[in-house]
Amino acid sequence: xxxxxxxxxxxxxxxxxxxxxxxxxxxxxxxxxxxxxxxxxxxxxxxxxxxxxxxxxxxxxxxxxxxxxxxxxxxxxxxxxxxxxxxxxxxxxxxxxxxxxxxxxxxxxxxxxxxxxxxxxxxxxxxxxxxxxxxxxxxxxxxxxxxxxxxxxxxxxxxxxxxxxxxxxxxxxxxxxxxxxxxxxxxxxxxxxxxxxxxxxxxxxxxxxxxxxxxxxxxxxxxx
Amino acid sequence: xxxxxxxxxxxxxxxxxxxxxxxxxxxxxxxxxxxxxxxxxxxxxxxxxxxxxxxxxxxxxxxxxxxxxxxxxxxxxxxxxxxxxxxxxxxxxxxxxxxxxxxxxxxxxxxxxxxxxxxxxxxxxxxxxxxxxxxxxxxxxxxxxxxxxxxxxxxxxxxxxxxxxxxxxxxxxxxxxxxxxxxxxxxxxxxxxxxxxxxxxxxxxxxxxxxxxxxxxxxxxxxxxxxxxxx
Numbered sequence: 021x022x023x024x025x026x027x028x029x030x031x032x033x034x035x036x037x038x039x040x041x042x043x044x045x046x047x048x049x050x051x052x053x054x055x056x057x058x059x060x061x062x063x064x065x066x067x068x069x070x071x072x073x074x075x076x077x078x079x080x081x082x083x084x085x086x087x088x089x090x091x092x093x094x095x096x097x098x099x100x101x102x103x104x105x106x107x108x109x110x111x112x113x114x115x116x117x118x119x120x121x122x123x124x125x126x127x128x129x130x131x132x133x134x135x136x137x138x139x140x141x142x143x144x145x146x147x148x149x150x151x152x153x154x155x156x157x158x159x160x161x162x163x164x165x166x167x168x169x170x171x172x173x174x175x176x177x178x179x180x181x182x183x184x185x186x187x188x189x190x191x192x193x194x195x196x197x198x199x200x201x202x203x204x205x206x207x208x209x210x211x212x213x214x215x216x217x218x219x220x221x222x223x224x225x226x227x228x229x230x231x232x233x234x235x236x237x238x239x240x241x242x243x244x
Numbered sequence: 245x246x247x248x249x250x251x252x253x254x255x256x257x258x259x260x261x262x263x264x265x266x267x268x269x270x271x272x273x274x275x276x277x278x279x280x281x282x283x284x285x286x287x288x289x290x291x292x293x294x295x296x297x298x299x300x301x302x303x304x305x306x307x308x309x310x311x312x313x314x315x316x317x318x319x320x321x322x323x324x325x326x327x328x329x330x331x332x333x334x335x336x337x338x339x340x341x342x343x344x345x346x347x348x349x350x351x352x353x354x355x356x357x358x359x360x361x362x363x364x365x366x367x368x369x370x371x372x373x374x375x376x377x378x379x380x381x382x383x384x385x386x387x388x389x390x391x392x393x394x395x396x397x398x399x400x401x402x403x404x405x406x407x408x409x410x411x412x413x414x415x416x417x418x419x420x421x422x423x424x425x426x427x428x429x430x431x432x433x434x435x436x437x438x439x440x441x442x443x444x445x446x447x448x449x450x451x452x453x454x455x456x457x458x459x460x461x462x463x464x465x466x467x468x469x470x471x472x473x474x475x
Contacts, residue, residue, distance in 0.1 A: 164406075167402075167406060168403075168406075171386060171399040171402055171403055172386070172389065172399070174390060174392075174395065175386075175389040175390055175399075176389055176390065176391065177389075182382075182385055182386060182389050185378070185381070185382055185385065186382040186385075186386060186403060188378065189375040189378040189379050189382065189407075189410075189414070190406065190407070190410050192371075192375055192414050192417065192418065193410075193413045193414055193416075193417035193418075196417045196418065196420070196421045197417060200421075217417070217420075221413070224409075224413075228406065228409060232402050232405065232406055235323075235402055236398075236399060236402050239394075239395055239398040239399065239402075240395065243390075243392045243394065243395035
């Protein structure tokens, strides 16, 4: 357990040195959001209706960004082999990488969500629900995506092409409940249902993602 | 144990018996089913002749789901018992399932145009079948994505297990999201809501499709074993 904390702490300490890994995804999210009005038209009422879904898609795509590198650096430097030999379970190693990544790429977007929401003319009272939705969507996608990143580790072409193809179908429930929550807010029955479903999905992926990711990492270490 | 399918060496003895035992009923059931479906059954009162698409569409949908369930459970069992044939089955059955899902989508689209007035609608069942198709394609692509074949096989099986857990959730969430497709007609309280003269051809083509897929999967498994033995 102390090894797990040490790994997590190391990742968080390294964050200030990896500023591009924090700001580039945020910039990417802003770019995606500013591209939508160009394609859909600047009509404020229309954008207001589409905004919850658009922001959830932006959060989803932001999490896809650079996901194939999640374990690749450790695999290339040999750190992954050392972790596999150590008494630390691979699932805890995978969990620490996923959590650090979720914090680095998800949190800035959640904090920037009010600005993005106002750019798309969303109602101010829906913003807390939007932030909760974006946080849960980012976490779920990171946990499921981490497992898929471990699966494609060492694939031809670095797994960058195969990863979105494998991950997108798995993300459908998260996107459905996330955008429902963001659109309905906490005040409605549908919104409350959606936040409960989204929370249970988070716990499901918390249980499944690191475990399956560890199985995939084990086979990647054995194959190399 | 000569005819046991549980060892790769004994598998050929098993297929020598099992392949005719699959393809013969497949031929009989498909021929009888197609005769009743295309000629001897009445057109639907409201849907007219287009209802005959059902006799391909519904068995394809059942087959696509059944093959995925078999794939996911075999992948899971493969991790538990590390049986050699589990992986051969996963490699052999995934393309068959993908073709069934594609067939279901294409026939559904052809049926949807005259009935709903659109080739495609974002209905719950269509969408979850589309995602099932994506999962099949992903599992096939992942298997071929590695220079090391065993690594690809293992990654593909982990993805199948992930999909096995995720697929019911996709199905449920998409149902929650939107439903336009007609409700369950066969397995429901109060007996099937389908006329017996249409139920029989459907049962025949479904049985024929089942035996055909079982035979195709066994044939592919035998080919894969022979190919790996030749290397």
